[in-house]
Amino acid sequence: MGLIDNGGLVSGESKAMNEDTDVLGWVPAGLANTIQHEAVKRSMIKQNDLVLWRGADGLAHAWENRCPHRGMRLSYGVVRENRLTCLYHGWTFNGDGHCDTIPAHPDLDPPATICTKMYRCVESGGLLWVAHENESSDPPMVRGNWAPCRSLHFSREVALPDLISGIDVDTLNAHAQYLNPPDKVKMLLAMQPMGKYGMMLHLTLPVDATTEDHHHASRWFIAHRLTTEIAA
Numbered sequence: 525m526g527l528i529d530n531g532g533l534v535s536g537e538s539k540a541m542n543e544d545t546d547v548l549g550w551v552p553a554g555l556a557n558t559i560q561h562e563a564v565k566r567s568m569i570k571q572n573d574l575v576l577w578r579g580a581d582g583l584a585h586a587w588e589n590r591c592p593h594r595g596m597r598l599s600y601g602v603v604r605e606n607r608l609t610c611l612y613h614g615w616t617f618n619g620d621g622h623c624d625t626i627p628a629h630p631d632l633d634p635p636a637t638i639c640t641k642m643y644r645c646v647e648s649g650g651l652l653w654v655a656h657e658n659e660s661s662d663p664p665m666v667r668g669n670w671a672p673c674r675s676l677h678f679s680r681e682v683a684l685p686d687l688i689s690g691i692d693v694d695t696l697n698a699h700a701q702y703l704n705p706p707d708k709v710k711m712l713l714a715m716q717p718m719g720k721y722g723m724m725l726h727l728t729l730p731v732d733a734t735t736e737d738h739h740h741a742s743r744w745f746i747a748h749r750l751t752t753e754i755a756a
Contacts, residue, residue, distance in 0.1 A: 550663050552714035553654040555672035555726050556647045566599035568718040575599040579606035586654045588641035649712050650728035664697050670728040674742050676749050679722045709737040
């Protein structure tokens with residue numbers, strides 16, 4: 525996606541991104557299966573640089589992608605059991621975002637003020653949904669059980685109605701809609717806006733969808749991306 529990279533250290537521009545609090549409501553941050561147990565991944569939502577990670581307990585977390593020590597991107601870190609360790613100086617953070625280990629000071633009990641900026645993170649509909657920690661609304665409750673199909677990057681943000689014109693839809697929230705195409709399995713399409721980096725679209729299908737359903741939906745998805753890019 526061409527995201528800014530300065531050897532893992534967060535630049536002044538990236539810091540400014542995370543000072544922008546424009547994650548409004550619940551926004552999809554990726555397919556749920558892209559974060560395996562004890563794995564970590566970088567994600568962007570609008571101007572916000574995030575780290576997504578999952579502990580051995582299976583719980584997914586979303587934090588600001590910046591270690592509070594020296595600004596190293598936490599997405600370069602390592603997950604061991606249910607803690608995320610920064611690659612730079614080994615500061616380790618538990619699932620509550622608090623630092624509990626500083627290797628250079630093994631006898632120190634880190635103060636509670638050393639913590640990451642956290643976002644709310646839930647799984648629903650085969651997707652990871654992220655919101656600000658103080659978001660008061662409930663997370664999306666997707667009807668039924670859904671399985672991830674695929675994600676595609678778009679070089680620019682496109683409104684969902686422009687992508688799915690002519691298809692019967694039901695709106696889940698501002699970033700996701702159920703699609704009811706007449707000749708295909710029902711689909712859930714979710715948009716992850718990434719500001720100047722364009723957007724990601726994530727597609728999930730009902731868990732009982734067949735392999736053929738996934739192939740057909742994937743081809744439909746790619747065709748719509750090509751049509752949109754050509755029209756740009």
